Amino acid sequence: MRGFYAPEQYGTWNVGMIMKYKVTYLKQKKKGSARQEAVFYDERDALNWEHHVRSLHNCSDIEIVPVWN
8 A cells, every 4th residue: 555654664653752832932121032932741831831921921922832752
C-alpha cells in the first residue's frame, strides 16, 4: 500500500513525545516592549498564565502555541 506506515519496515513510533504549550507575549518596557515566553506541560496552566499576563501585566500580542518535544 502506498503511503501506509508499516512499523515493521521503518521502526517504531517514538512514544516519548510530549505535548507542551508555549505562551508568547509582548511585555511593555520603558522604551518599547520585550518578547517573553513561558512553556507549560498542561494546557490549563498555559490558559491560566495567559489570563494572568493579560489582566495583571497589561501585555499584548499573547499567543498559545502547541510544541511537540
